[in-house]
Amino acid sequence: MIPVIAVAHGSRDPRSAQAMAAALTALRARRPDWDVRLAFLDLNAPSVRQAVDAVAAEGHHRVVVVPLLLGSAFHARVDLPGILAEAHVRHPHLELVRTDVLGPDRLLVAAARNAVAATGVSRLDPSVGIAMCAVGSRRAGADAATAAVAPRLLAGTSWTHVRACFATSTPDVVGALTALREAGARRLVVAPWLLAPGLLWDRACDAAQSAFPDIRIATPLAAGDAVGRVVERRCLDALADSTGVLRSA
Structure with missing residues (x-):
């Protein structure tokens, strides 16, 4: 089973974590061969570090990390890569496959359009x-x-x-x-x-x-199934490509 860590921003508002958890429900149903977990960059638990450490402790050799972010700002360009680089030092035999961010994927644009019509x-x-x-x-x-x-x-x-x-x-x-x-x-x-x-x-x-x-x-984008579908696409693309993979020397 492939472990997948979906990384959300995190919020003091509990509705945010609840919405992100719900957005992954349909993905789990479609991909029973994936162990989809939710982690957070800030304010909520588990943290990305905790999630990666748990995967390593369970004996996995590869994990896919998906940033649940719409743009390539600080969290995507600096924060998450730094966290994963530190994790690679702690777990040199764990292959960390980091995908692209979610947006602006056509499925999310369509979800926003549908939300307007709704x-x-x-x-x-x-x-x-x-x-x-x-x-x-x-x-x-x-x-x-x-x-x-x-x-x-x-x-x-x-x-x-x-x-x-x-x-x-x-x-x-x-x-x-x-x-x-x-x-x-x-x-x-x-x-x-x-x-x-x-x-x-x-x-x-x-x-x-x-x-x-x-x-x-x-309604926000996580209300439908588009987020889960884009996460699935990002995972499949990353697994088919070596880009973004941290391996031990």
Whole structure:
């Protein structure tokens, strides 16, 4: 059985860990030959270190590590690789296969599009305006890369209005919704480019509802089966490729 450690960000909000755990349920059913475990970079247990140590203690020689992250910011580029490098020193005979991050996979974009439609707006209504809300990043270019995902939500619909916005940077959700309304959108939806609910998402929703009481709010991406399906794809790709593998000398 192949051990797979899915690594989430972690949150003080218990709904976040619950949502990430639920997102992996369907994957376990589809891949009974995989031992899928959830670990966290911060604030929740088990930590990545604890999860890797447990795999090594059980006698496994290979583990696949999947970052449950939508972008390649600090946690993906620095934090997780550093943790895994330390783990490799502790367990030199354990092969650590690190996959790419989840986003912006087409399955997640489709899940976001479906979540917008599930709020009750028609896919044929050109007056729909979507504010795609992500966390935001201080890394140069990261927010622009996220913003590039927003137009992909329109594919296969008659929607014409979409703006990216961020919970920790600009434009914020109220600014994006204001711009959408000024551009002619009449039915406004906030779509989270977020995996799970949490405090930042709650704040964005509260601000949106205060400024636009008729706003519709879509569910985060982990609510469906898309996250599990992307994790499966990342694992299969990584197992077929030596890239990202740490081996003993």
